[in-house]
Structure formats: structure tokens, C-alpha cells
Amino acid sequence: MATKTASKLGDYVVTEAGFGADLGAEKFLDIKSRAGNINTEAVVIVATVRALKMHGGVPVDQLTAESVDALKAGMENLKKHIETIEEFGLPYVVAINKFPTDTEAETDFIQSWCESRNVDVALTDVWAHGGEGGIELAEKLINKIDSAKRNFQYVYALEDSLETKIRKIAQKIYGARDIELSAQAKKQIAFYEKEGWGNLPVCMAKTQYSLSDDPSLLGRPKGFTITIRELRPSIGAGFIIVLTGEMMTMPGLPENPAALNMDVTNDGKVIGLF
Missing domain, CATH: 3.10.410.10 (Formyltetrahydrofolate synthetase, domain 3)
Structure with missing residues (x-):
């Protein structure tokens, strides 16, 4: 209902579907879009240097250190997410969600990797620049919506066992x-x-x-x-x-939730968010 209401109030509706093409996107496309008869025009595949380096073997406490070699190894993970969206038959743009700790060599590598495979990609820096940092992505996505062909198909039929x-x-x-x-x-x-x-x-x-x-x-x-x-x-x-596997459907909060570190100073400054 929210998605359909939004589509009547704006030119474009953007849904943040959750973790990865293997989880959020699959559920959105196979369950929600089918139940609501929603036609998805295009997909944004969000990639981060940190996540790709982790998939390339870098320990969590060392992700801020530059490592193009680890990034190269981790690109297989991004490649599978791209293939998954292609499995659905939808056009897409890869968004490099830039963190302050990312180096130019790292973001350039992801960009070059995508361009060498004819994958549309946009360096997106909304953390530092707000809406201005997302203009390139928005423009490429609109162009993809207006020009790319779609051949959408579900992963399974409801009649399947x-x-x-x-x-x-x-x-x-x-x-x-x-x-x-x-x-x-x-x-x-x-x-x-x-x-x-x-x-x-x-x-x-x-x-x-x-x-x-x-x-x-x-x-x-x-x-x-x-x-x-x-x-x-x-x-x-x-x-x-x-x-x-061992997946829980409702993971518990940590012993000390992040909210305990958040506050507002007397002069109105928000602290403890990062």
C-alpha cells in the first residue's frame, strides 16, 4: 500500500529492499512485487569498499587500511549480485557508496572493474555531500529506466512445490x-x-x-x-x-545498544552517532 501510494505522489519511487540481491532484492521481487503487482523498472546494486575488502579476506578491524588486492578478490561477491539481478531480467546501476576511509585507488578500481564489463556505475558520496553526492547515480538510473529493456521473470512459479x-x-x-x-x-x-x-x-x-x-x-x-x-x-x-542454517528470525540487541552513546549537547549538537 505504501509503495502504490507513493507512486501516485511522485515521478519515481525508491525502495530500500534490504541486505543484498540474495536477500532483500529476492524477497522484494519474488514476494512483494508479485503480491502487489508492482513493476520494478530498475535496480541499484549498492557496493562498498569495506564490504568487498571483507569478502576479499580482510579482517573487520583492518578494513580502513587500503588494500586493492583484497578488493580485487572480493569483487567475485559483487559479480554474483550482478548476475542475480540479471537472472531477474532487470536493468541495474552499481552505486559505489563511498566512506570517508575509502581511498581514491580503491574506488577507482571498482569503477574500472565495472566499466571494463560494460556495467553502469556511479561513485556516490551522499555521506559527505548530501543530495549533491547522489546526482550522478540518479541521472544514470533515470537514463537506465528510460532506455534499457526489461525481461523480468520470477525465480519460481507459485505452482512449484x-x-x-x-x-x-x-x-x-x-x-x-x-x-x-x-x-x-x-x-x-x-x-x-x-x-x-x-x-x-x-x-x-x-x-x-x-x-x-x-x-x-x-x-x-x-x-x-x-x-x-x-x-x-x-x-x-x-x-x-x-x-x-543457524539463522535467528529476530536477533537480539547487543548488551550495550548504540543508543546509550547518543545524546544532544546543551548547544544542540548531536553526539554519539558514529
């Missing part, structure tokens, strides 16, 4: 070799389909740190199996939740 839907997502979107259903998951699938819920879409609960269900497998892992632990029906919402 629940097991088939899960397997198609795991193989096409995550790049898995196959899935492994627990005994409980097999029983639940049989029961849900007997109850007439087999035509519902599936909402996968998976770690955001890896394309697999193992958060330690970074980059672009291959030959892995996605473990399906259990399923949970959300019949009112209109989908079946599928839990993979």
Missing part, C-alpha cells in the same frame, strides 16, 4: 549446489501442502554475511549445500518462512 521453490532460490540466487531438508522440514512441507498452502511464496531466513547459510564463508563460495532447518507458516501475511 515448496521444495522446488526453495531449491530454485538456493541454486539460482545463492549459487548453492543443492539443499538438504531436515526430517522436520520434510514433515512440515508435506503438511503445509496438504493444507493447501503449497502455492504460497517462500520467505528465506538466511545470514546476510554470506551467500551461503554459513556466515564464515565469504566471497563467492561454491559447491555448498543450504541446510533447511524448519519452516513456519505466515498464512495471513501470505508466505511460508524457511529457516536456513
Whole structure:
């Protein structure tokens, strides 16, 4: 309802769909757009130097140090996200979301990598420059919307069995070799389909740190199996939740939430946000 209302009030509606093409984008396109009959015109694939260096093997506490070699290794992860959006048949632009610690050599490498593969890319620095830092991305995205061809297709058909839907997502979107259903998951699938819920879409609960269900497998892992632990029906919402690996559906807050460090000084300055 929010998306459709927004489309009546503006020329363009932008939705932040969540972590990665393997999670947020897949859910948005396979579940939300299908339920709401929403036509997606184009996709922005957001990439950061920090994330790509992490997928290239750099420890979290060393991500601010320049490392073009690690960045090069981590580009396989971005490549898979690009392939996933291409699997949906949608045009896209890669946005390099610039951090203050990113070096020119690092952002130039990502830009050159994209351009050498005919991938539209925009260096986006809204953190430092606000809206001005996003103009290049907006212009390239509008041009893509106006000129690019779309051949949108869902990853699975609603008529597919629940097991088939899960397997198609795991193989096409995550790049898995196959899935492994627990005994409980097999029983639940049989029961849900007997109850007439087999035509519902599936909402996968998976770690955001890896394309697999193992958060330690970074980059672009291959030959892995996605473990399906259990399923949970959300019949009112209109989908079946599928839990993979050790994923929790509602992670808890840390012992000391970031909000404890935030405050406003007497002169109106906000502190503790970063």
C-alpha cells in the first residue's frame, strides 16, 4: 500500500529492499512485487569498499587500511549480485557508496572493474555531500529506466512445490549446489501442502554475511549445500518462512545498544552517532 501510494505522489519511487540481491532484492521481487503487482523498472546494486575488502579476506578491524588486492578478490561477491539481478531480467546501476576511509585507488578500481564489463556505475558520496553526492547515480538510473529493456521473470512459479521453490532460490540466487531438508522440514512441507498452502511464496531466513547459510564463508563460495532447518507458516501475511542454517528470525540487541552513546549537547549538537 505504501509503495502504490507513493507512486501516485511522485515521478519515481525508491525502495530500500534490504541486505543484498540474495536477500532483500529476492524477497522484494519474488514476494512483494508479485503480491502487489508492482513493476520494478530498475535496480541499484549498492557496493562498498569495506564490504568487498571483507569478502576479499580482510579482517573487520583492518578494513580502513587500503588494500586493492583484497578488493580485487572480493569483487567475485559483487559479480554474483550482478548476475542475480540479471537472472531477474532487470536493468541495474552499481552505486559505489563511498566512506570517508575509502581511498581514491580503491574506488577507482571498482569503477574500472565495472566499466571494463560494460556495467553502469556511479561513485556516490551522499555521506559527505548530501543530495549533491547522489546526482550522478540518479541521472544514470533515470537514463537506465528510460532506455534499457526489461525481461523480468520470477525465480519460481507459485505452482512449484515448496521444495522446488526453495531449491530454485538456493541454486539460482545463492549459487548453492543443492539443499538438504531436515526430517522436520520434510514433515512440515508435506503438511503445509496438504493444507493447501503449497502455492504460497517462500520467505528465506538466511545470514546476510554470506551467500551461503554459513556466515564464515565469504566471497563467492561454491559447491555448498543450504541446510533447511524448519519452516513456519505466515498464512495471513501470505508466505511460508524457511529457516536456513543457524539463522535467528529476530536477533537480539547487543548488551550495550548504540543508543546509550547518543545524546544532544546543551548547544544542540548531536553526539554519539558514529
